[in-house]
Amino acid sequence: MTTISPAATWAQPGPPAPLTATTRRRPATVPLWWRDASGVALWALLVAVTCLWVLHGGVHDLGGLGDGLTSVGRLTGLLASALLLVQVLLMARVPWFEQAWGQDELARTHRLVGFTSFNLMIGHIVLIVLGYAASSDLGLWGTTWDLVVNYPGMLLAVAGTGALVMVVVTSVKKARARLRYESWHLIHLYGYLGAGLALPHQLWTGRDFTASPVSTWLWWSLYAVAAGAVLVFRVGVPVVRSLRAPLRVSEVRHDAADVTTVTVTGPGVERLAAHGGQFFQWRFLDGPGWTRAHPYSLSAAPDGRSLRFTAAHVGDGTERLASLRAGTRVLVEGPYGRLHQGVRTRRKVLLMGSGIGITPMRALLEDLDHEPGDVTVIHRVRDTGSAVLADEIAALADERGGRYLLVAGPRVPGRDTWLPVAAEHLSDADALRHLVPDVADHDVFLCGSPGWMEAARAAAISAGVPEEHVHLERFSY
Template sequence: MNARWWLTALLGLNAAWVTDLFVLGHELSAPAGPLTALGRLTGLYGALALVLQLVLISRLPWLESRLGLDRLTLWHRWTGFWVLWLVVAHVVFITLGYASQDGSPVLAEVGTLVFHTDDVLIATIAFVLLLAVAATSARVARRRLRYESWHLVHLLAYLAVVLGFLHQVTVGQDFTGSPIGRVYWWSLYGLALGLIAVSRIGLPLVRNLRHRLRVESVIRESPDVVSVVITGRALDALPARAGQFFLWRFLTPGHWHEAHPYSLSAMPDGRSLRITVKALGDGSAWLQTVPPGTRVLAEGPYGAFTARRRTRRRVLLIAGGVGVTPVRALLEEFAREHDDIALIYRANTAENAVLADELRRLASLCGARMFLVLGPSTAVGRFGPVLGARHLHAMVPDVRERDVYVCGPPGMTDAVRRTLAELGVPAGQCHTERFAFAA
């Protein structure tokens, strides 16, 4: 059973347990109206969804290496919407239910609940914090905020989790009336927060203390692209694979607090790690002048865009833009295994084709077929759109018999996936990495 089915099965099982605990607590408590009961149930489901969010973003190595951090992050985002709507429903139904029982106006009942009911005030604070996190996570707001500002606000979600749990401990029927419920919820929250503590704090700390990474050299690949070579101790013990990326912090004045996700642009060899970065703005342009000897903190490796996902000996690699960096590393790994490889590299101009010379050299060494496809996104070739079904089939006629790895901008990645589906390539043979996340 794969990781996705494990997650689904565990979620279904926990949802059944939560429902059972609700029914037991509802029977043991004083009679409540249907609105109050519905409010309690949506609150419990909201708490369960919040725990799932924590697990999805815990970066647990076993889970992340099989699903990929980009997919887990997407699921985390959608789970966040469920958390928000379930908590909103909890607030609305509980307020309406108690107002109906007390025969009081809704606004008056809000004041009574918030200021005169045990620990509802801290639950209200948790609710406001969740709203703030949700508002700043909306796409429009996210584009206007610096990553560091967004991340700082996002950390408030952990405070909301703690405050919400304290509210649940005090007034939740699962806690006040059920020893089994107390054990269940303490264990569930403890496990989720423990995973975060180990995977997000403990493991990176141990690895950085052990490997002591430093910048060895900065190599200019083009006027706006550099490769940064990073060395350290015992790198052969670092479980990094071609196609993966790290969250990098370069400890220089003014930038030590910034985390940048960059893919490895060469297969790890146990002696050094290499990333290749294009100056896309202030966040990456300064790396062109980072001095050798600079200490580096790295969190990872992350990503499921690796040879582990391969199902066939024949491979097609498709790269677009700077998304070529993990593809270049994968080509090196597949070349050493003497696989049947085809490579398509999509770039606007020859000058934008980063690492093209390295790709040609590797392709020549292993006998891979390489196609450099140049032109704007609207370019049309002899067989139609340059990454359309006819054109792709003309370049790689046996594409249905290959595992296909695609990495590039989201628009290109989605277009290629549609093309592969049109050509009849099974979904299990299509492996993608959304470089917008790793860039």
């Protein structure tokens, strides 16, 4: 293994300073079977939908060309509808799903399910039109016009399809990169409209929706559960919490020209039961734009009295933070995310953060139960002047017997790596083993830019850390 001198300048300990510890509520361990149960439920739903299609003559109708196309089109439509509702549930902020998967994995699964559902929906439209045209004298375009104009609920379905197309097109990575977060988020809400507009044609003309009491019960239940989850967890719970225990900005601190730390206090803080490493969706009632929520990770462990986050200015929403005033009313959704002590499985922990991604690592360091020597923090920055919260992290590490290593310098050009140029002679895994020789015995928590996290994750796994012991949270999907 390649080694370097311990005195190398690319990894430096930060300066210690005194801090006062606070007693905190500990998160419950997240049961692993929750993930398995939710996965089984998804596949069971798709199997149930397929079985009902078979029972309602789906296979029997495959004989002729027209009937066969129509029958397969029915199946693709049923699966598309089921997956569309699964999409809604995945992002409905249901606590059990959040705790089992984390917002990161839920969002990635939501994206995969969404594109699958969309492709099935397109297949449904094409197959149904071709199937009806094969059994009609109207021809392809005449049949299309007849279906849209004369069948109940079809005009609404066309409008719903248009809304879903708009959502999918703007979710393609190249298109997403050209949109501001605020614009993308607003467009994405049309997915709810698309799902709602599709319901009437399914109930009025969908043979498989009304063929039996079991089918009718199943589909109405699915729509009710999806709608109920959104109304309860995305609307009801945040509104009730905000009305019962209002939160307000108590301090705004400018850590740098492009970095702001905001502290929020109020009687509702303790009820939120947040933990270091998690994030909230924040809304500040300070004028135009308050309706759009933004995800910010906590940069200090909650103490029952206040919540604090630190954010870099990377768009309209974050730039507004610099002008916030004390007393501004705050609405929050959360807490979300799995970067907390509840997913920890090992005594030793490595916390790695890049840039502003160090903020949840700082909160985790403060929140973790650990003995001296158990925790190491690696803080990756472009230069020491941009090391946000470095003094605080160094003080916490010194006070609690942890190690804090500041890894500074521009990234190695032309290479997917988490390392600076000063360490380019090392492989990513060798450098990690040099800094933390027993890294294979650690839980590893990561937060930073997507490319940096992937490189750090690959390095940890290559250094012997089992994949299930690497925990990360992405904010871009």
